[in-house]
Amino acid sequence: MGKPHVVIVGGGATGAALAHDLTLRGVRVTIVERGEVTSGTTGRHHGLLHSGARYAVKDQESAKECIQENMILRKIAPGTFELNNGLFVAITDEDMAYHDAFLAGLETCAIPYQEITTQEALQREPNLNPAVKAAVEVPDGTMDAMRLPLRFLATAQHNGAVIKTYTQVTKLLMKDKTVVGVRVRDHVTEKTYDIGADLVVNAAGAWSDKIAAMAGVHVPMQPSPGVLVAVYGRWNNMVLNRMHRSGDGDIILPQRTLSVIGTSSWVVKDPDQLEMKKEHIELMYKMGAMLVPAVKNAPMRAAWAAARPLIGSESGATTGRELSRTFKCFDHEDRDNVIGFVTITGGKATTARGMAEVTANVVVEKLGLDVACRTREVVLLPHTAYYRRGV
Ligand SMILES: Cc1cc2nc3c(=O)[nH]c(=O)nc-3n(C[C@H](O)[C@H](O)[C@H](O)COP(=O)(O)OP(=O)(O)OC[C@H]3O[C@@H](n4cnc5c(N)ncnc54)[C@H](O)[C@@H]3O)c2cc1C
Known part of the structure; x- marks a missing residue:
């Protein structure tokens, strides 16, 4: 047979x-x-090898899956990733209010982390917003989506x-x-x-x-698109994330000589209907500048959208962030x-x-x-x- x-x-x-x-x-x-x-x-995702830290508070099942697979992928796909780690930074008082829950979530999900001083964070990432109040390093990485x-x-x-x-x-x-x-x-x-x-x-x-x-x-299925914006200039070497509940434009990922700001989130019925909204591009610039002020004036290399394959009820979700x-x-x-x-x-x-x-x-x-x-x-x-x- x-x-x-x-x-x-x-x-x-x-x-x-x-x-x-x-x-x-x-x-x-x-x-x-x-x-x-x-x-x-x-082929159109952000290019983040997730450590799971982004999901460590609100979506722990996914966070645990990410850290497990992150560690396996490093072994089975050597050379595919830039092992640059990620930095979660608190910029505002609202971000600081998330700090303790964030560390507790990292512990629960067994995601390795190290808290570093704001001085060290600024030394390692000189373009980071000088208003930074706290910084935590995690094993995020950059990958080529394809x-x-x-x-x-x-x-x-x-x-x-x-x-x-x-x-x-x-x-x-x-x-x-x-x-x-x-x-x-x-x-x-x-x-x-x-x-x-x-x-x-x-x-x-x-x-x-x-x-x-x-x-x-x-x-x-609840297809949930997001917009990503690549700007000229490698403004940071680590993956920079805001230390708060997942939101718009709160990650800047260095990809070769570019920086990719992402992302937004809305829901659609048909994943082929990916409208590139101008306001979303503007939002990426605005929110990205909270992490790295210089990106505000960085020329745009490209902007694109893709739909997340999220599982959820069709009527319940409005932005996709809740899924x-x-x-x-x-x-x-x-x-x-x-x-x-x-x-x-x-x-x-x-x-x-x-x-x-x-x-x-x-x-x-x-x-x-x-x-x-x-x-x-x-x-x-x-x-x-x-x-x-x-x-
Ligand atoms: C904006 C955004 C940013 C993201 N960033 C990240 C990130 O940084 N890191 C990360 O880990 N994940 C990220 N994701 C999530 C990740 O991109 C997806 O979870 C993953 O790529 C889904 O892969 P897939 O193979 O399931 O789906 P797809 O890549 O969509 O593959 C499904 C394939 O099915 C094909 N298909 C559809 N209909 C038919 C048909 N009738 N016949 C034949 N073929 C068909 C499609 O053409 C498609 O190629 C992001 C997602 C989005 C939207």
Whole structure:
């Protein structure tokens, strides 16, 4: 008997990490992605390797996932990150009021930290707002949004995964209540054809509910876009964060010779409707200047938006800030009586490997395989190996 075949819908961080996990467990994998790989939310995120500190007070499940994955990624993807650490700084009295809860949250979530003096903070980050009242160092880092998923994809490809880009799923093929494959449209050849599968995983991020609807089931997605602004000049070397409840424009991340200010948050019904609001760009400048006053006059290199794949009730959320950054794996057989279909969504780019491990555990059990996860140890191929396919 040949290897079981799994089709993964979506070539973002989540689909990439899952393809890597499943190929290591001896599963035949095909990824179908409607655009280029990472062309969804993944290729447009802020570039922060989260330590979890941002979520340590209000979203501790996500904070714990972030610190665990942060430590694993450092081992399996050496060279992908700038290990510059992050500094959470209190600028206002309101920020100071958050200080004790912040340290308590870091303790609870087992996020390593060190409080440094404001004098030391200003020595290390001379462009930091001199009004700084407190500073705490945590293991945040800078990453290239595309290179980490490309490393997952390169390694999966090396282990036999087939990656079909510009290939959009238009229908899930069903036999009674079982998903048996996907119908796709190849946007290059303009041909439509079917791909059979023993199981289909929906890793379509903010589009997950659209894919789920093709099987007649519902995933409670709340796409939540945010705007990011890159300005010329590397104004800080560490990732600077405001020490307060997550808000607008309260992170400045150094990326090569640029500084990226982020982000805002609102909710939409359709993740393809990403309106770039001028007020949001202005807000990034205004709030970014609270951390580093000089960014106020830094020329803009680029501004863009992307939609977070948040899980939540459609009516309950207004800004997206109230929704958790944790992830969920939906087993549609257990939940909806639809066989051969699993959805993995939510989470962060930082936690994609962990999301994949949980999902692959569900998938291999359904396929009757008994193979353990190896992605905590296997070092990934370099991102450049992805482009050498077929050469
Ligand atoms: C503004 C912003 C900043 C962020 N910053 C960070 C950060 O600094 N650090 C961090 O860790 N996380 C960050 N995140 C979160 C992170 O970007 C996402 O959690 C992650 O990228 C989601 O990956 P994914 O693979 O699940 O989704 P996606 O990357 O969106 O992948 C889903 C894919 O499915 C494809 N697809 C959709 N429909 C179909 C179809 N019918 N057929 C085939 N393919 C289809 C899409 O094209 C897409 O490529 C940020 C998010 C936003 C919005």
